[in-house]
Amino acid sequence: MEVLITPAAMRAWRHAEQGSVGFVPTMGYLHEGHLTLVRRSCSENQRTVVSIFVNPTQFGPGEDFERYPRDEVRDLNQLRENGVDVVYLPSAAEMYPRGFQTQIDVQRVTRPLEGAARPGHFRGVTTVVAKLLNAVEPGHAYFGRKDAQQLRVIRRMVKDLDMATEIVPCDIVREPDGLAMSSRNVYLTPEQRAAAPVLYRSLCAARDRFAAGERDADRLRNLVHDLIYPTPGAEIEYISLADGRELEEMDGEVTGPALLSLVVRFGQTRLLDNVELG
Numbered sequence: 001m002e003v004l005i006t007p008a009a010m011r012a013w014r015h016a017e018q019g020s021v022g023f024v025p026t027m028g029y030l031h032e033g034h035l036t037l038v039r040r041s042c043s044e045n046q047r048t049v050v051s052i053f054v055n056p057t058q059f060g061p062g063e064d065f066e067r068y069p070r071d072e073v074r075d076l077n078q079l080r081e082n083g084v085d086v087v088y089l090p091s092a093a094e095m096y097p098r099g100f101q102t103q104i105d106v107q108r109v110t111r112p113l114e115g116a117a118r119p120g121h122f123r124g125v126t127t128v129v130a131k132l133l134n135a136v137e138p139g140h141a142y143f144g145r146k147d148a149q150q151l152r153v154i155r156r157m158v159k160d161l162d163m164a165t166e167i168v169p170c171d172i173v174r175e176p177d178g179l180a181m182s183s184r185n186v187y188l189t190p191e192q193r194a195a196a197p198v199l200y201r202s203l204c205a206a207r208d209r210f211a212a213g214e215r216d217a218d219r220l221r222n223l224v225h226d227l228i229y230p231t232p233g234a235e236i237e238y239i240s241l242a243d244g245r246e247l248e249e250m251d252g253e254v255t256g257p258a259l260l261s262l263v264v265r266f267g268q269t270r271l272l273d274n275v276e277l278g
Helices: 007-016 032-044 072-081 121-136 148-160 183-187 190-195 198-211 217-228
Strands: 002-004 021-026 047-052 086-088 140-144 166-170 234-243 258-266 269-277
Touching: 002 007, 007 086, 007 121, 021 032, 021 121, 032 047, 032 140, 032 166, 047 072, 047 121, 086 121, 121 148, 140 148, 148 166, 148 258, 183 269, 198 217, 198 258, 198 269, 217 234, 217 258
Parallel strands: 002 086, 021 047, 021 140, 047 086, 140 166
Antiparallel strands: 234 258, 258 269
16 A cells, blocks of 8 residues: 655646546545445455545534544554555645635535535635545545535535546444544544434434425424434434435425434534435
8 A cells, every 4th residue: 555645746646547436525533434435346346546635615613623533553554454545644734835826716515504504615615625536536436425515515615626536425334333434433432422312313203204294394393403402411403304416405295305404512522424315
């Protein structure tokens, strides 16, 4: 397994490689969710590249950039064991050299949900993903469905900018009790960790109600709210039921595919989860 640290080195490797290349972008501190993407890429491509880069431009003031969990040695060992060919490990100075002044701003689909809660977040995401795709030039790039809005934003960027990479969505990987795997789960206290599976239970309850015929958007949102609200330590930031494409909030009857998503805080830890309806 090679470790490359500059865009020039990454491009040189890619241009010398004739086989199909899959790509998994990460911020490190890998868990089984990341490794599921890695193994899928390895099974579907002749070569697999994984990037590790904690991107400062997608963190806002007061967010957890400095304390975001990091363990480079552990990450590299896991990637080596899972058959990765190249780890792209650029520094912030390589990604954003002095004088850097360009950002990619996807419009409509970035405005609600995380875009409203974290202004500027998606400009950081799209800019860094575009730079990574330019350096790696993969045929396929693998993203988890847990960050459902991010997935839609990146697919829109790739489509609008005629990028050659196919974005491959992958199912959420969960703990046995249903909690979506996330690097930030390490922040949870034992009490918070025991309470956190209520997020997925509430989403499943609404999904079951939808499958049984309920189509009123407010009733479905309220069901999720009422199941989470009594949980000690759970602070609901938002519960959304939005159309499945542009993520515009639904009122009245739910028609067509929809995304039921939420963000709940336990202390300083912000947890996201979602289910697809229809």
